[in-house]
Amino acid sequence: MIQVKSLYKEFAGKEVIKGIDATFEAGKTNLIIGRSGAGKSVFVKCMIGLIQPDKGEILFDGRDITQMDKPELLRLRREMGMLFQGSALFDSMTVIENVLFPMEMFSSDSYDKSHHRALELLDRVGLADAADKYPAEISGGMMKRTAIARAIALNPKYLFCDEPNSGLDPKTSTVIDQLIYEITKEYNITTIVNTHDMNSVHAIGDKIIYIHHGIKEWEGTSADLSQPNLPESVVHFINAGRL
Numbered sequence: 378m379i380q381v382k383s384l385y386k387e388f389a390g391k392e393v394i395k396g397i398d399a400t401f402e403a404g405k406t407n408l409i410i411g412r413s414g415a416g417k418s419v420f421v422k423c424m425i426g427l428i429q430p431d432k433g434e435i436l437f438d439g440r441d442i443t444q445m446d447k448p449e450l451l452r453l454r455r456e457m458g459m460l461f462q463g464s465a466l467f468d469s470m471t472v473i474e475n476v477l478f479p480m481e482m483f484s485s486d487s488y489d490k491s492h493h494r495a496l497e498l499l500d501r502v503g504l505a506d507a508a509d510k511y512p513a514e515i516s517g518g519m520m521k522r523t524a525i526a527r528a529i530a531l532n533p534k535y536l537f538c539d540e541p542n543s544g545l546d547p548k549t550s551t552v553i554d555q556l557i558y559e560i561t562k563e564y565n566i567t568t569i570v571n572t573h574d575m576n577s578v579h580a581i582g583d584k585i586i587y588i589h590h591g592i593k594e595w596e597g598t599s600a601d602l603s604q605p606n607l608p609e610s611v612v613h614f615i616n617a618g619r620l
Contacts, residue, residue, distance in 0.1 A: 378400065378401065378402050378403055378438055378567060379400070379401040379424065379435070379436065379437055379438075379535065379567055379569070380399075380400050380401075380434070380435075380436040381397055381398060381399045381400075381401075381424065381433065381434070381435050381436075382398055382433055382434040382435075382436070383396050383397075383398060383432060383433045383434070384396065384397045384398075384420070384423060384430050384432070384433035384434075384435065385430060385431045385432040385433055386419055386423060386428065386430045386431050387431060392591055393416045393419050393591050394416050394419055394420055394423065394430065394591050395590075395591040395592050396433075396592070397420060397433075397588070397591075397592070397593045398593065399586055399593060399596070401567050401569055401584070402567065402584070403534070403565050403566065403567045404561060404562060404565045404566070404567075405561065405567070405568070405583035405584055406557060406558055406561050406568045406570060406581045406582065406583045406584075407567070407568060407569050407570065407583065407584045407585075407586075408570045408571075408572055408577065408578055408581070408582045408584070408585045408586070409421065409569065409570065409571045409572070409585075409586055409588065410572060410573070410578060410585060410586070410587050410588070410614075411587055411588035411589060411614075412589070412614060415588045415589055415590060415591070416588050416590070416591040417571055417588050418571065420588060421537065421539070421569065421571050423435065424442070424537070424569070425442075425454070425457065425459075425537055426442050426445070426450050426453070426454070429443065430443060437453060437456070437534075437535065438534070440453065455483055455531060456531075456533055456534045456535060457533055457534075457535045457536070457537060458528035458529050458530075458531070458533035458535070458536040458537070458566075459528055459536075459537050459539075460521075460524055460525060460528045460536065460537065460538040460539065460541055460557075461524065461539055462539045462540040462541075462543045463543070463544075464512075464517075464520040464521055464523070464524040465524065466512045466520055466523060466524060466527075467512075468511065468512050468513060469511075470511070470512075471508065471509050471510060471511055472499065472504060472507050472508050472509070472510050472511075472512070472515065472519075472523050473492075473495050473496070473499060473508040473509065475512070475523055475524075475527055476495040476498055476499060476523065476526045476527045476530055477491055477492065477495045477530075478527065479527060479530045479531055480494065480495070480530050480531065483531060484531060494530065495508075495526070495530065496508065498526040498529065498530060499523075499526055501526070501560075502522040502523070502525055502526045502556060503522060504519060504522055504523060504526070507519060507523075516549075517544055517545055517549070518545055518549035518552060518553065521541065521545065521549075521553050522552075522553070522556065525553075525556060525557065525560065529560060529564065529566075532564065533566060534566065534567060535566065535567045535568075535569070536557075536560075536561070536566045536567070536568045536569070537568075537569050537571075538557060538568065538569065538570040538571065538572075539571050540571060540572055540573065540574075541553055541554075541557060541570060541572065541577075542554070542572065542574045542576075542577060547576065550574060550576060550577070551576065551580070554574075554576070554577050554580050554581050555580075555581075557570065557581065558580075558581040575615070578599060578602070579599050579602070580599070581599075582598060582599035582602075583598060583599075584596065584597075584598060585597055585598065585599065585601075585602075587608075587610075587611050587614070589608075589610050589611075594608050594610060594611065595607065595608050595611050602615065
């Protein structure tokens with residue numbers, strides 16, 4: 378579980394995050410939505426320790442990342458998996474070498490054990506036959522699935538996904554959504570997804586928070602989006618097709 382309490386951040390005298398409170402539970406896909414410039418990216422960067430907030434707490438199962446020194450922060454980051462917008466695979470490495478990379482960097486397991494786990498993960502994401510291919514030889518969707526396998530290689534407690542469907546066609550996006558959703562449940566991960574994809578919001582939104590001008594203006598589930606009492610800004614946002 379991740380708890381955010383009264384989070385504030387400003388840049389050059391302008392408040393970008395204004396007292397956000399939120400709770401993200403394990404085993405759920407927690408989506409963060411909002412217009413460009415609403416503060417979503419700053420909020421997530423505060424959560425993973427890339428930006429130090431001005432005030433507030435960010436508790437990872439009771440551990441406040443805002444109070445950690447560098448060694449503590451590094452230990453916590455080893456419990457995080459990251460799925461980047463552009464997949465961020467190493468072009469010079471094969472698919473399986475990309476998945477092996479975090480294990481070789483941060484795990485004390487033998488090569489054989491790590492290699493076995495990498496193969497298991499590739500099988501889980503449907504890429505067992507692509508292990509020896511290079512990123513340039515596979516599709517965008519396959520690259521994203523490779524990135525998911527790499528993100529969970531170290532059995533993370535927390536998974537952060539930045540626009541996971543960016544650049545993908547609708548059919549492939551659905552596959553990626555379902556994979557993130559299934560992995561979240563199987564491994565009981567606290568998953569945070571920063572997205573503009575309306576289909577993702579409806580398909581996997583166990584919990585959704587809507588940020589508007591740095592304020593958490595609404596929270597609920599995908600089912601709640603059909604309720605009549607949504608804030609006007611959320612309604613306009615949905616109708617504009619900006620998710």
